[in-house]
Amino acid sequence: MDARRAAMLKEMGIAIWTERGAAMPEAEASQAGPQAHAAPEPPPRRAAAMPAPAGSAEVHSPQGEREQGIAMMDWPALKAAVPACTACALHASRTQTVFGVGDEQAEWLLVGEAPGGDEDRLGEPFVGQAGKLLDQMLSAIELARGRNVYIANVLKCRPPGNRNPQPEEVARCAPHLLRQIDLIKPRLILAMGRFAAQTLLATDASIASLRGKLHAYHGVPLIVTYHPAYLLRTPEDKAKSWQDLLFAVRTMQGLQSAASAPT
Ligand code: URA
16 A cells, blocks of 8 residues: 555544554455445536436425426526525525535535535535544545535525425425536436435335445436544544445446446
């Protein structure tokens, strides 16, 4: 393992145990998710519009006019619609909306839950303590915010007191995220925490049961991991999140090779 990655892992509070003399890449690969599946066929990165929704009643229900309108927006329209949104009560207490940040053609899309106090103040996702940890996690896998990575949340407005998002809020706000996904066409989505995973996978399954498997959101491969804020409260699970990141890296490598293989 190179020194930079070792330093990052130390920062993250993750101890990596290696046999003396063992080659790290193999050791890392063998840690990548107990149920790691082979990478699926890569979705076309520039596919046509989002397929017909399926799944959860609330988020993916037959689209109403509002949802249909959002599903057809281009970036400028979407970036104008989010700050103007009053579709749920959160608009009344927000300082500003938090749209998302990064490379709009990124291969990696990271999805969190909702803005906290710092994000509400600054208008960018993951800029507080959880964001610092997220930046360290990205650095450990040689990624950085904005460089082939896009970061967004399920909710674009801060729930008061950082309470959990309510189902109605998720249902009203999720079309914005779904449109972001459709416009970005990432190669891989990393859903961080329960709300991101459950919203995108239209399930109420636990994080524990969703980790370590390759899922898909409308044909885009999706991996579930812990939310960085949870990891700050539960540092003993950081090692598991490292496994998830390694699984994600391996999956991305598989997707990239499959996409560049001659047909
Ligand atoms: N937690 C989130 O889920 N998103 C943020 O942007 C900040 C904290």
